[in-house]
Amino acid sequence: MENININWGKEPLTKGLSEKEALEKLKKHGFNELIKKNKKGPITIFAEQFKNLMTLVLIGAALISWFFGERADAITILAIIVLNSILGFIQEFKAERSIEALMELSAPGAKVVREGKLSHISAKYVVPGDLLLIEAGDRIPADGIVLECTGLMVDESLLTGESVPVEKKPRGSDRVFMGTISTSGKAKVVTYSTGMNTEMGKIANMLQEIPDEYTPLQRRLAQLGKYIVAICLIICAVVSITGIMRGEEPYNMLLTGISLAVAAIPEGLPAIVTVALAIGVQRMYKRNALVRKLPAVETLGSTTVICSDKTGTLTQNKMTVKKLYIGDKFIEPQKDRFPSSDAVKLFFTASAVCNDAFYEEKLMAEPESSGDPTELAILKAAWTAGIKKPNLDKEYKRIHEIPFDSDRKRMTVAVKRKNGESYVFVKGAVDIILGLCSKYYGPKGEQPMTYLDMKNILSANERMASSALRVLGAAYKKLDGSIDKNSLEKDLIFLGMTGMIDPPRPEAAKAVETCIMSGIRPVMITGDHKMTAAAIGKELGILTSESQILAGSELDKLSDKQLEKASGRIAVYARVSPKHKLRIVKALKASGHTVAMTGDGVNDAPAIKEADIGISMGITGTDVTKEASSMVLLDDNFSTIVAAVEEGRIIYDNIRKFIRYLLSCNIGEVLTMFLASLLYMPVPLIPIQILWVNLVTDGLPAMALGIDPPDNDIMRRRPRSKKEGIFSEGLGLKILMRGIAIGLGTLSVYALMLYLTYNDIQRARTCAFASLVLSQLSFVFECRSEHRSILKINPLTNIWLILAVLCSLGLLLMVIYVPFFHTIFDTVALRGIEWIIVVSMSLIWTIVSVFTTKKKRR
Numbered sequence: 001m002e003n004i005n006i007n008w009g010k011e012p013l014t015k016g017l018s019e020k021e022a023l024e025k026l027k028k029h030g031f032n033e034l035i036k037k038n039k040k041g042p043i044t045i046f047a048e049q050f051k052n053l054m055t056l057v058l059i060g061a062a063l064i065s066w067f068f069g070e071r072a073d074a075i076t077i078l079a080i081i082v083l084n085s086i087l088g089f090i091q092e093f094k095a096e097r098s099i100e101a102l103m104e105l106s107a108p109g110a111k112v113v114r115e116g117k118l119s120h121i122s123a124k125y126v127v128p129g130d131l132l133l134i135e136a137g138d139r140i141p142a143d144g145i146v147l148e149c150t151g152l153m154v155d156e157s158l159l160t161g162e163s164v165p166v167e168k169k170p171r172g173s174d175r176v177f178m179g180t181i182s183t184s185g186k187a188k189v190v191t192y193s194t195g196m197n198t199e200m201g202k203i204a205n206m207l208q209e210i211p212d213e214y215t216p217l218q219r220r221l222a223q224l225g226k227y228i229v230a231i232c233l234i235i236c237a238v239v240s241i242t243g244i245m246r247g248e249e250p251y252n253m254l255l256t257g258i259s260l261a262v263a264a265i266p267e268g269l270p271a272i273v274t275v276a277l278a279i280g281v282q283r284m285y286k287r288n289a290l291v292r293k294l295p296a297v298e299t300l301g302s303t304t305v306i307c308s309d310k311t312g313t314l315t316q317n318k319m320t321v322k323k324l325y326i327g328d329k330f331i332e333p334q335k336d337r338f339p340s341s342d343a344v345k346l347f348f349t350a351s352a353v354c355n356d357a358f359y360e361e362k363l364m365a366e367p368e369s370s371g372d373p374t375e376l377a378i379l380k381a382a383w384t385a386g387i388k389k390p391n392l393d394k395e396y397k398r399i400h401e402i403p404f405d406s407d408r409k410r411m412t413v414a415v416k417r418k419n420g421e422s423y424v425f426v427k428g429a430v431d432i433i434l435g436l437c438s439k440y441y442g443p444k445g446e447q448p449m450t451y452l453d454m455k456n457i458l459s460a461n462e463r464m465a466s467s468a469l470r471v472l473g474a475a476y477k478k479l480d481g482s483i484d485k486n487s488l489e490k491d492l493i494f495l496g497m498t499g500m501i502d503p504p505r506p507e508a509a510k511a512v513e514t515c516i517m518s519g520i521r522p523v524m525i526t527g528d529h530k531m532t533a534a535a536i537g538k539e540l541g542i543l544t545s546e547s548q549i550l551a552g553s554e555l556d557k558l559s560d561k562q563l564e565k566a567s568g569r570i571a572v573y574a575r576v577s578p579k580h581k582l583r584i585v586k587a588l589k590a591s592g593h594t595v596a597m598t599g600d601g602v603n604d605a606p607a608i609k610e611a612d613i614g615i616s617m618g619i620t621g622t623d624v625t626k627e628a629s630s631m632v633l634l635d636d637n638f639s640t641i642v643a644a645v646e647e648g649r650i651i652y653d654n655i656r657k658f659i660r661y662l663l664s665c666n667i668g669e670v671l672t673m674f675l676a677s678l679l680y681m682p683v684p685l686i687p688i689q690i691l692w693v694n695l696v697t698d699g700l701p702a703m704a705l706g707i708d709p710p711d712n713d714i715m716r717r718r719p720r721s722k723k724e725g726i727f728s729e730g731l732g733l734k735i736l737m738r739g740i741a742i743g744l745g746t747l748s749v750y751a752l753m754l755y756l757t758y759n760d761i762q763r764a765r766t767c768a769f770a771s772l773v774l775s776q777l778s779f780v781f782e783c784r785s786e787h788r789s790i791l792k793i794n795p796l797t798n799i800w801l802i803l804a805v806l807c808s809l810g811l812l813l814m815v816i817y818v819p820f821f822h823t824i825f826d827t828v829a830l831r832g833i834e835w836i837i838v839v840s841m842s843l844i845w846t847i848v849s850v851f852t853t854k855k856k857r858r
Helices: 011-015 019-029 042-048 053-067 071-105 204-208 216-245 250-264 269-286 295-300 342-353 373-384 389-395 430-434 451-466 508-517 530-540 552-556 560-566 578-590 602-610 623-628 638-678 687-705 731-756 761-782 799-817 819-825 832-852
Strands: 109-114 117-122 131-135 143-155 181-193 289-291 305-309 320-326 329-331 358-362 365-370 396-405 410-417 422-428 437-442 445-448 470-479 492-501 521-525 548-551 570-574 595-599 613-617 631-633
Touching (some): 042 071, 053 071, 131 143, 143 396, 216 250, 216 638, 269 295, 269 638, 295 638, 320 373, 342 373, 342 422, 342 492, 358 373, 365 373, 373 389, 373 470, 396 422, 430 451, 430 470, 430 492, 451 470, 451 492, 451 530, 508 638, 521 530, 521 578, 530 548, 530 570, 560 578, 578 595, 595 638, 602 623, 613 623, 631 638, 638 687, 638 731, 687 761, 687 799, 687 819, 731 761, 761 799, 799 819
Parallel strands (some): 305 595, 548 570, 595 613, 613 631
Antiparallel strands (some): 109 117, 109 131, 289 631, 320 329, 320 492, 410 422, 437 445, 470 492
16 A cells, blocks of 8 residues: 555645646556456457358368369458458457447546645546545545545445445545445545456456456347258258258258358348447437446337436526515515525525535636536526525534435534634425424524424415426524534424426427437426425426326325336326335336436435436436446436437337348348258359348348438337237248349349350359349338338438448459459459349339338337
């Protein structure tokens, strides 16, 4: 452990390190991160390209060709293997770099004091000797000593296995450790170990054993690949053995078997799925949605319910005090200023002292502020009445604090004035605070609170809440002696309440409308009063005449089965705690919904983890909430969730598009080879031609389909079921039928040219090769939509697809007309009449589809 000066009275400690000192320590100790031992390097990634089954089949084909003296075929096959591996390497290398970049963006942060100023930095830049500020929900970035703390509890289960949080005490008697989580309270901590020197560093090997995360779609496709390989091997064996038994040359039959193997396996499918997901994730990031877990991309497309916090997500999170209720009367600001009466000053003093935010207006400059928007709104209003936070901080010194807790719904501080007097100030929910009060501040000052007084206060509270105001009450009492924690919040004097408004985000109403149009039900969850929640819910269009609002107290009275049954009608939940969120998620999931749930506090983590899509706030969210989530909103905006759902649907649609294209083409190739073998015809396509088709004609257009723009109605469709397979809605039948059409068309051209050219196999084979390529290139435009014909789709909306098709056509003409390639690909230059036959047979099914495709409505 580094020798660190922990002299509490020294100025350097309160100011933290200087930037120069921090830089020197960073050079000495390195980044505050665990060493990644299992990180894949470029050489490893490239070597792994040769491990897949398709590549092994091709290598076997090359060895057999070399053994039988076909050196040109063997060299060409090996060249294609290397080229395909280079393409796979580029794709995977880019994906690795993209994931690293995204991980960097979602890396834990740290609040550190440098040169007397609070800074938010990446945890990797924390060094020994740094002064950290820790709050509830923060993941502790390094090992450190607790200097000062209030109610600090730390979850150390990652290190000790103990699930109960540990209480920490100040003045160097207790320590905190990297990777553990603060569950409550606040603390100042000085770090002494970072990176691999921490306790967490000692178990770094265990932390690094994180398996690669595959999406459900990738797992289904991997399983599909195994079935294809099994079927392929059976077909290869049947065709080869049948041919040999009828007297065919074993070498020719082996080549036929290899050709079938090459034709059957869609080797480009996994790579294109990975690229499509990576591109989609990057596109989501540009729309302020950071995807942390790839399965979220697929699940987003089937989301049926979005449960969203109100404050900051559906609203602007810019609170403004609009009304006070003090001394049995409402007080509104005049010209944005509140009166400076004694009652108002006392109320604002209590509300500002019991406040963790900071606000100071400056001459000819923007105000300096930091903290929670609600608390900032109170400080701004207090400033207009002459109550200034900087002055209060000098006048009142905190001697005890009970931080705000979402279950308690209040914050309490005990303070000592310069004159020696001690007070307790409490701020929080009006109904909660009233239950702690025996007196209230009325028109004549302090007086006993009667039942009628309490009823009037609650009535005023409801009036303010029904106007969409967020209401907070304040109370106080003078302490006569030492602090008694058991009686600290008893016999308080109610001072009044403040009503604040947080207006809805301008784009939120439109996003809610889009949700409803998309078959997604938006649900608002808030800790605010039922009246406030109802007003905002109606303004946004979430709460309608057909839906209901439920308060947390009412929710507690329902059994899980009753809540499950009622959840379909409830659009707004008010006065809820984090534990209620978990019940809401479970109820919605039990009733068959795919649920997205937002949250920012540490207590929201269980609900976020339970949801199908856990969404944390990027600005206000705690580290532990982000850790539990599948997606982070970088702008804390509800409309970003809807944008992410749209992107999820687009990605899934595009994956279906290129699966349809690749599998149809591969079925066509297999059928061409298989039927020719059964009909005792010469092999219509040699292995090198099929390799070329799979690499050029299959690969490039399929990649372009992966970035295809969406159908115009993508957000007007109903959400797909999460149990729905990739071949649902008749996609499997479409693939099979079009594969048969491609195969029969190619074989028909081959048979016709054999007849017309008196068995000129090379010319017939070239025509079959060209016909197969043109059939696939025309078919790719049909794959752009499952619901509309190609005449209804603007081809210029995907310029990359046009370029891919033109590139494939150019390479086809090069293989047919450049003499150098005639020997390699066994082709000849085609004549005009032959092109008429080839083009006619290739386009016939596309023309048929134009007149048979009907727009499908979901």
